[in-house]
Amino acid sequence: MIVVTDLSHDRDGVATLKNINLSIERGGVTALIGPNGAGKSTLLSLMSRLLPIQRGTIMVDDLQIGRCPNDVLARKLAILPQSNDTAPLLTVRELVSFGRYPYHKGRPDQRDREKVEEAIVALGLQPLAERRLDSLSGGQRQRAQVAMTFAQDTDYVLLDEPLNNLDIAASRSLMAVLQELARNHDRTIVIVLHDINYAAAYADRIVAMKDGQIVASGSPDEVLTETLLWTVFETNPKVHRIGAKVMVQV
Amino acid sequence: MLHKRLCVLALLLLCVCVAGYLLLGSRGNWGFVLSFRGNKLVALLLVAVSVSTATVLFQTVTQNHILTPAIMGFDALYLLILSVSVFVLGAQQFVHLSETGRFLLNTTLMMGAALMLFGTLLGRARSDLFRMILTGIIFAGLFRSITGFIQRMIDPNDYVVVQFSSFARFSRINLPLLAIAAALTFAGCFAAWRMRHRLDVLALGSDAATNLGVNPREGMFQVLFVVSVLVSVSTALVGPLAFLGLLVVSVARQITPTETHGLLLPSAALVCAITLVGGQLVLEHLLNLNTPLIVVVDMIGGLVFLGLLLRRKRR
Structure with missing residues (x-):
């Protein structure tokens, strides 16, 4: 389980994360969504020790990020960096x-x-x-x-916008692979996504962020509502529900 | 397998060059000839290993195959120290300085400057490698203009001494000096060899290295420290060697196209040793020329550099 406690982060005097508290259960795919500049990538970078933690703590099972040896963490948590x-x-x-x-x-x-x-x-x-x-x-x-x-x-795999520059076939097959890794190989996947529909289709949990704070978290069904999309993204697309599936009309 | 065979072949070629260099056209007392030429040969080999290793390491941490540590102003600093000491002491005094003393002074000053420059990397939260390289290049420009200024004020007779020492020369180097240089070079190369697997990981970039449990800042600083030792030693020993590293490492990359440092470090060192010993053999014993080898190497190296740049652009 990844537990984030009282995490804050400044960049050049501007607060990018404000007192985040979040726990991500083991197993499944968790998607971080939110508008540009909401702090999704910062949060992921802090979790994966690509940025030094300023205030607050992040625990990955019994390892504290920034305190535990780098190579021990490398056997517990893997990152797929943004540039490939x-x-x-x-x-x-x-x-x-x-x-x-x-x-x-x-x-x-x-x-x-x-x-x-x-x-x-x-x-x-x-x-x-x-x-x-x-x-x-x-x-x-x-x-x-x-x-x-x-x-x-590793038990945990963190991915920062892996679908950038991928076409629909590559995106779908990558998401299916990640889903399969989570279901059949007992990995915990945390992924930053821009396209809400991919989050809706493949994630087990969605965490919505805005202005460095967490606005909502839960299953796609709970989180993706028209009111929430308006609060988070300040745009009002229609949300369709087909059975248990959610689709956002773009 | 192929790489191993290539390395054996290169080793054989190097042996031929070494034998040729020691034996060709020698007349008279063998003991004298061998010790006289052996001394120069050791200097050539030391410089070959340290220049090629330093260049490979530098290219790895900068993730750029057309950079060389020479670009960071080591040569310029060497020339500045040279000009200032000739200017202050006068040519007569300068020529009578002890070689070992000059070597140690040069090495210390260059390593000090390098560490100050590399130290700026550690202070920042996010290490900014390219800012550091740019700072190095700008300082090199500054050093060069100060050198130019001093050389204009220098007595023309003294200037001849400066000009003579401005090119790398593998003239006879005294034994204690050679021993110190050998010890430092071995220490540097040993450290690089110990790091070879970590270097493979660092070459993937800092995020990927972090992912694999290698601290990129720590690794980068260690690598740059080794680079500063190797470059300072080779420059202080024989003088500026601007394009040599770039030339031999790109040739080595053509021969053994690999990212594995366990292979790249020896192959670059072999190519460099063959270039220097073979070049010196041709120049000194076959053509009977007195031109410093490095003038030729720099010309070819410059052309290779241009070629690399142009090929990059086309892709």
């Missing part, structure tokens, strides 16, 4: 192999190699395994990154 143009000359297999680095520190054994193969198979990357990253499409590269976090074998 890293190391274009690596092959897919080489990139995925890096996911095992927190365990073997440069000297992989048989088990590490098996885990890498498992990750490549789980994400259907076998035909691309020997291709270099700069020869892949955006969606395939994103998939390779996810395979790396899969090989990293």
Whole structure:
């Protein structure tokens, strides 16, 4: 369980997060939504120790972010950073192999190699395994990154807007993969999403943020209402309910 | 497998160059010839290893394959120290200074300057590598203009001494000095080799490194510290070597196209050693020229740099 207590953050004197209290249960996909500048990415960066914590605490199970050793946390929590143009000359297999680095520190054994193969198979990357990253499409590269976090074998996976620059097919297949990871591999996924409909379709929980504060959290059905969308985004789209599914008309 | 074979081949080529350099055209007392040439050979090899390693490390932390630590103004600082000391002491005094003393002074000053520059990275919440590089380039410009100013005021006879020392020369270097330089170079290279797996991770970028449990700021600072040791030692030992690192590392990347530092560090060192020893062999013993090798290397290196830039643009 990720527990955020009294978390505040300033950037250049402007408060980007104001006294956040939030707990994310184990299992499932949790989506962070909100307008630009609401503090979603800041919150995710603080959770993943990409930014130093100024006030408040974040606990991931029994590990306190900023206090526990980096490599211990790397076996508990993985991040998929926003930019994915890293190391274009690596092959897919080489990139995925890096996911095992927190365990073997440069000297992989048989088990590490098996885990890498498992990750490549789980994400259907076998035909691309020997291709270099700069020869892949955006969606395939994103998939390779996810395979790396899969090989990293962590309980928690945090993703910052992974659907940027992906077309509908790549977006849907990535979200389906994440959902499958959460359901069948017992991973806890926290994801920042811009498109509310993807959050509605694939998330088990939605946390809505505005001006550095949490406005609502709960199942898509509870959170996505016309009044809430007006409070959070200051726009008034129609919300349709088809059975248990919610759809926001854009 | 292929990489290993290539490395063995390069090692053989290096041995040929070394043997050629030691033996070709030698007449007279063997003991004298071998110790005289052996001394220069050791200097060439030390510089080769330290320049190539420093360049690989620097390119890794900056995630940029067309940068070289020379761009940060180490050469400019060396020339400034040289000009100021000739200006203050006069050429006669300067020439009689002890070599070891000058080497230690140069190394200390350059490492001090480098650490001050790299230290600015640690103060910030978000390390801004490119601001640091830009600061280095601007300081290099400042150093160069001060050097130019001093050289205009210098006695023309003294200026000849400055000009002579402005190019890297692998002339005979005394033994104690060579020993100190060797110790520092070995320490630097050993540290780099110990870090090779961590370097692979750092090359992925700071966010990805954090994800894999490597603290990027700590790693970056350690790497830059090693770079400052290696660059200071090689520059203080023989003089400025602007494009050498860039040239040999890009050639090494062509021969062994890999991101694995366990392979890249030795292959770059081998290419650099072959370039220096082989180049010196051709220049000194085959062509009987007295031109410093580095003039030739800089010209080719400059062309390679331009080529890299243009190829980048086309892609």
